[in-house]
Amino acid sequence: MTTATTNCTRGRLDGQLLVPGRAGYDEARTVWNAMVDRRPRMIIRCASVGDVVTAVRTARELDLEIGVRCGGHSALGLAVPDDGLMIDLTPMGGVRVDPVRRRAWVQGGALLGALDRASQQHGLATTAGNVSHTGVGGLTLGGGMGWLARQYGLACDNVVSFEMVTADGNVVRTSRTENPDLFWGLRGGGGNFGVVTEFEFRLHPVGTLALVAEYTFPLERALPVLRTWRDLNAQAPRQATFTASVERGDLVTVGFVWVGDPEQGRRLLPAMRALGRPVTERVFVSSYVELQRRDDTVGRHALRRYSKGHYLRQLPDKAIEAFLMRGTVDGHRENLPGVGLQAYGGAISDIADQDTAFSHRDTLFEWGTGASWTDPAEDQARKAAARHCAAALEPFASGVYVNALSDEGAEGVRRAYPPGKLARLVALKNAYDPHNVFHLNHNIQPDRP
Numbered sequence: 001m002t003t004a005t006t007n008c009t010r011g012r013l014d015g016q017l018l019v020p021g022r023a024g025y026d027e028a029r030t031v032w033n034a035m036v037d038r039r040p041r042m043i044i045r046c047a048s049v050g051d052v053v054t055a056v057r058t059a060r061e062l063d064l065e066i067g068v069r070c071g072g073h074s075a076l077g078l079a080v081p082d083d084g085l086m087i088d089l090t091p092m093g094g095v096r097v098d099p100v101r102r103r104a105w106v107q108g109g110a111l112l113g114a115l116d117r118a119s120q121q122h123g124l125a126t127t128a129g130n131v132s133h134t135g136v137g138g139l140t141l142g143g144g145m146g147w148l149a150r151q152y153g154l155a156c157d158n159v160v161s162f163e164m165v166t167a168d169g170n171v172v173r174t175s176r177t178e179n180p181d182l183f184w185g186l187r188g189g190g191g192n193f194g195v196v197t198e199f200e201f202r203l204h205p206v207g208t209l210a211l212v213a214e215y216t217f218p219l220e221r222a223l224p225v226l227r228t229w230r231d232l233n234a235q236a237p238r239q240a241t242f243t244a245s246v247e248r249g250d251l252v253t254v255g256f257v258w259v260g261d262p263e264q265g266r267r268l269l270p271a272m273r274a275l276g277r278p279v280t281e282r283v284f285v286s287s288y289v290e291l292q293r294r295d296d297t298v299g300r301h302a303l304r305r306y307s308k309g310h311y312l313r314q315l316p317d318k319a320i321e322a323f324l325m326r327g328t329v330d331g332h333r334e335n336l337p338g339v340g341l342q343a344y345g346g347a348i349s350d351i352a353d354q355d356t357a358f359s360h361r362d363t364l365f366e367w368g369t370g371a372s373w374t375d376p377a378e379d380q381a382r383k384a385a386a387r388h389c390a391a392a393l394e395p396f397a398s399g400v401y402v403n404a405l406s407d408e409g410a411e412g413v414r415r416a417y418p419p420g421k422l423a424r425l426v427a428l429k430n431a432y433d434p435h436n437v438f439h440l441n442h443n444i445q446p447d448r449p
């Protein structure tokens with residue numbers, strides 16, 4: 001038996017080795033999407049960088065497929081390899097903040113909530129997503145959109161350095177000056193190049209408060225409302241992120257989330273009120289930490305899930321109509337998936353497109369649809385409705401967010417990265433992972449064996 005494998009099996013891990021039948025195994029292989037039910041041959045619950053090195057080397061020695069788990073939110077459950085080795089980073093969930101230098105050092109298995117809580121103790125934050133049980137790992141490596149992105153850029157734009165374990169089991173650091181090619185690729189290229197064990201983030205003095213404004217209209221009155229809301233978005237300050245959604249009951253909600261002084265945010269309310277008379281109006285001040293947890297229940301674990309996304313560079317009236325109709329077939333609107341729009345722009349588009357692997361910085365809105373249900377008998381119908389809904393918006397799409405991909409395969413990866421970017425990502429993959437050891441992701445395939 002080789003050293004790495006012996007280290008695992010003789011209990012020389014700081015963390016834990018789980019195999020089928022062992023207590024904790026089923027819990028560790030359970031991820032966000034309840035449709036995922038795969039059984040790894042072994043799960044290494046890593047508690048240190050050394051454990052990650054051992055895990056990568058063990059998988060390579062035993063020729064096992066590797067899945068890397070942080071928050072477990074991958075729509076396809078890519079963290080869980082059937083009969084492979086799952087590198088479970090969840091024990092590495094720590095966050096350390098230096099409030100004077102405005103930096104956070106975040107372990108590779110941390111959840112967004114841990115980052116937000118630690119930073120907010122000092123009135124600081126960096127861009128993180130909208131559901132606190134999402135992993136910092138997957139979110140940041142794909143880009144990382146959140147309520148602060150229009151002010152401070154995406155999560156990946158705020159990374160100062162990464163520590164990563166390579167496909168050979170070596171530990172490397174990367175920043176703008178150290179291995180800059182890798183630094184470019186880790187900011188948007190996903191989990192293709194190695195296992196990130198630490199992220200160093202820049203933090204910003206955002207205060208601790210947010211303002212949320214939501215106005216709900218019946219579908220039949222929504223078209224002019226959406227048009228005006230879109231036009232207002234063009235003038236919106238960076239503290240505001242405009243949102244719109246269509247949910248069950250054909251109710252259409254538009255509004256914005258403001259991070260910063262709520263009184264300043266209130267200056268947008270008269271324009272919102274001029275949209276028309278809503279069925280309901282909700283305007284409330286929230287703590288930033290509470291805002292970051294607001295969608296935790298809607299986005300909870302244990303449901304069957306299917307989702308699709310598009311980036312939109314423009315939102316013409318026809319796209320608004322398609323958004324409202326949600327892919328309706330023959331007037332039937334039961335079981336239609338929920339749809340949403342979230343504004344991009346601001347600091348996201350200040351950064352030059354070639355600066356990071358993340359692409360489509362000229363996006364105006366991200367469109368997304370998500371279906372959730374519990375009965376396996378509904379799987380096909382629910383997926384078909386979501387696909388139909390996405391197809392209706394596709395003519396207006398300019399690309400897709402890699403973290404919004406589900407089962408699109410190589411075609412999805414080509415939509416996430418324009419050809420020049422993809423070529424550069426392939427060159428980086430050739431250099432760091434020529435054997436495609438890390439392929440359970442939205443895969444950049446090396447062009448060398």
Ligand SMILES: Cc1cc2nc3c(=O)[nH]c(=O)nc-3n(C[C@H](O)[C@H](O)[C@H](O)COP(=O)(O)OP(=O)(O)OC[C@H]3O[C@@H](n4cnc5c(N)ncnc54)[C@H](O)[C@@H]3O)c2cc1C
Nearest residue numbers: 070071072073074108129130135137138139145191196299
């Ligand atoms: C409920 C919900 C809400 C979401 N909200 C947002 C949002 O507001 N903004 C946004 O931008 N996205 C959002 N997303 C999308 C999210 O960014 C992706 O699903 C992302 O992949 C989740 O990362 P994870 O670590 O939780 O998932 P995991 O399934 O654990 O990881 C996904 C993939 O990321 C890679 N990976 C994860 N951690 C590491 C690591 N440390 N080193 C190397 N590779 C790693 C692996 O390839 C892994 O397969 C949301 C998703 C869900 C389900």
